[in-house]
Amino acid sequence: MVVDTYISDRAGLNNADFNRLSQFIYSQCGIKMPIAKKTMLEARLQKRLRTLRMTSFSEYCDYLFSDKGMEEELIQMIDLITTNKTDFFREPDHFDYLVRQVLPEWERKQHPGAAKRLLVWSAGCSTGEEPYTLSMVLSNYAEAHAGFSYNILATDISTRVLEKARTAVYEEEKVDPVPMALKKKYLLRSKDRENPMVRIVPELREKVYFRRLNFMDSDFGMREQAEIIFCRNVIIYFDRATQECLINKFCRVLVPGGYLFMGHSETLNGLNVPLSTVHPTVYRKL
Known part of the structure; x- marks a missing residue:
């Protein structure tokens, strides 16, 4: 019950943090992240905030852009934001x-x-x-x-x-x-x-x-x-x-x-x- 309250009280992804993340994702992966994808990015990163027990996306950004975050979190973040749609014999x-x-x-x-x-x-x-x-x-x-x-x-x-x-x-x-x-x-x-x-x-x-x-x-x-x-x-x-x-x-x-x-x-x-x-x-x- 404590965890549910903790999650529901968390603030959403603000524009400043979204811009930090979208620019970083573009530089690291080449993936375009326009403002229309803000909700998608927020939803995907929620899982990492829960795992790391962080109270805000700003806290997550500060961690991600630190030396420790670059070493420990970068791959985790990339795994979450990349789209992986594929099938056997696609476009036969x-x-x-x-x-x-x-x-x-x-x-x-x-x-x-x-x-x-x-x-x-x-x-x-x-x-x-x-x-x-x-x-x-x-x-x-x-x-x-x-x-x-x-x-x-x-x-x-x-x-x-x-x-x-x-x-x-x-x-x-x-x-x-x-x-x-x-x-x-x-x-x-x-x-x-x-x-x-x-x-x-x-x-x-x-x-x-x-x-x-x-x-x-x-x-x-x-x-x-x-x-x-x-x-x-x-x-x-x-x-x-x-x-x-x-x-x-x-x-x-x-x-x-x-x-x-x-x-x-x-x-x-x-x-x-x-x-x-x-x-x-x-x-x-x-």
Whole structure:
């Protein structure tokens, strides 16, 4: 009862603290936080105030911006404010184009007998549905194409979603979009029918490696060069200047002739980037 009173007496997020937080979130994550999102931000941060037993958002801001807060609270705050919406086989046309056009073309370019492994980067992988979808598609392709091999790098800024992704365990209803043939090959069902869960098979899990990565870092710290990057429904949260900067950083990781897959609601029109359109929301590095 004391806790309920403590929570109800807390003042809301005032404009001054909202501005401090929104400017900080933009500088750290590149995410736009206009005043229209004030209520959303307040609701998401309430959980941290309760956990930390703080009486106001001003107290929380003072803590967050302290040296101790930067060390202990920054990741917690980022985990709460980032949006993580994803599904298996989301925007399925992209996977059809990958199998029909991109993979055969990549194979044709490889020297006969040379051992070459395709690297696909799932940038903004959230809870893992996209990289595991890619692993299903690429593994299925490999069965019909001797010598084809791949790895998938999956990154996100949120440690919380990366922990979920690494487990590779999902509610059974989440895998409804997966074709039945692939379900039978690549998903393990739990024996507990009262709590129906599935897990990605080990041979697919071992093809995916996860890493925390902040798009705002000046250097992604990547030694790898990727042939294909999936970054879908991510840049919609950034302003145009940040979008252009980010796409150009992607291009530095992408091999010449490599492909960038964007979300169907996103566009690169007007951005100064070395890419040409080859398919709806699919781009190729010049």
